[in-house]
Amino acid sequence: MTTVTGPGTGSESGAGTGPEGTAAPGPATNPNALIGALVAGERPPRPNALTTSLAFGWRAMLRIKHVPEQLFDVTAFPVMLVLMYTYLFGGALAGSTGEYLQYLLPGIMVTSVVMITMYTGMAVNTDISKGVLDRFRSLPVWRPSVMVGYLLGDMLRYVLASVMMLAIGLVMGYRPHGGAGGVIGGVALLLLFSFCFSWLWTMFGLLLRTEKAVIAVSMAVIFPLTFLSNVFVEPRTMPGWLQAFVNNSPLTHLCSAVRGLTEGTTPSAHIGWTLGWSALFVLVFGPVTMRLYARK
């Protein structure tokens, strides 16, 4: 069929802007002058890295506001862990649940928070599949600020989880001898480590193709890392080869540091190791993440 399209479509010039073939005025769209005015005009100066990171952090807050169910993992889940481990193992491992709670609480707090860091990778992966990351990547902003934004939003979740666990612990009889200062110091160190460690997840979120793959890999990393540590039991009860691993695990150092701070001591060596591991995680996985982000 050879049919000539559109009446009078042969105009040679200005066809792109001409009124030819004007569509029926859209009922929902306002006059075009309005849209035109939105395009013209001055652009604001380029914002700095802090501003854009905070803007992405604000986005994470909004997501929590709109989908509050996602807070289940930082509220009910940690409380469940405290209750389960205390009453399940307390009698067997420390003679009484009360004594075990004193040993366990800082460790279970570390475990829970480090475990929930893995949701960051899933969030990154979901954004890729939804296409919203393309929008962010095409903006003239400091590139890591997208990732920093995720992590800033997650900080709030980690604080919430820590507070929940401390609260239930205090109700159950946990007494931190380091007082408020020690507890705040311990939580601060935990947050810093989590922020740095999370670059591992942002990397996996970008690297792996599906959310399921991200979950599978994250589990395979997080379970050995958190359980093969001094969170639940003293390492001296373990076989020698395992002690070698456990005593040098970043989680053991972090757990000892947090435990020390909440108990009112200053475990300088463990704090030092924790800071060192934190730096290492950022320096290794940060650049890999950003490279993958640029190449995606």
Place this chain on the structure above:
Amino acid sequence: MMTGSGAAVEVAGLTKVFGGGVRAVDGVDLVVPTGGVYGVLGPNGAGKTTFVRILATLLRPDGGRVRVFGRDVVEDAEGVRARVALTGQFASLDDDLTGAENLVLLGKLLGYGGRGARQRAAALLEGFGLSEAGGRQVKGYSGGMRRRLDIAASLVSRPDLLFLDEPTTGLDPRSRNHVWEMVRAVVAQGTTVLLTTQYLDEADRLASRIAVIDRGRVIAEGTKAELKASVGAGSVHVRLEDPASRERAAGVLDACLAGVTQREDDPVALTVRLGGGGAAAAGQAATALAELARAGIGVESFSLGQPSLDEVFLALTDDGSGADRAAGKVGV
């Protein structure tokens, strides 16, 4: 060619190869002038999306150079990003946020303060007829609303060059008209729009220059008039009152028109493709109509039309890569 003077986009020898050796973009050279709508027309899988993603700095080219307003997309990606925006085929929006929050977020990221970003979001929502929907989560939007919000999101930055990748694919006719109106409004302000489409009709209505691409290559480029002229000046369509007079009519038309007369499936229809220039065509057609009347052949209808882009596309794919592919390639 790569002078950087005035052109919005200059592409030379651009190549992108994906895994498995698929040459999605295979040696493209193009210059997109500043202002107006530039159409990139091609069937599904022609490489349009890959091409646009490279221009918007989302993909790295494997070979060749691309400059946007004189800035290299690899060496000065940041500089390019400051002046362009992309609305992709699939909405780049956060479904969990409201329409307004999506726009405010982009405003903040682009340097508007909190209040400035909110004002700009409100203005954009109004301009795109989304004021009422602005407070609702995007996941509840219809396809047309989503597309409008996505285009609005691209305009937050006041781009000098807007990429629209198949902006009307999957939209109903009314939403499609909205999008066309928006494109015209944006272009009227001096923003250059590079639009990809698989609809010939869309390129015909909006674009002033068109590149036709197929299998990662540009198979034709020029103004609409040039492209149409490349397949002839147009066609004369005649419908006769009596099918019995068709052969006689064909003889008359052959005698007075410099073209090829085709007998359509319809037994009363004839089409003559004219070979000459555009201005001469009208004169020839007038003569042909008079000659038919003089021969006593009853004419039911008679029309002269410019060749459609359908014809252009068929002619190009026919010439370039063999008749075997032409049939299935035109995505209309």
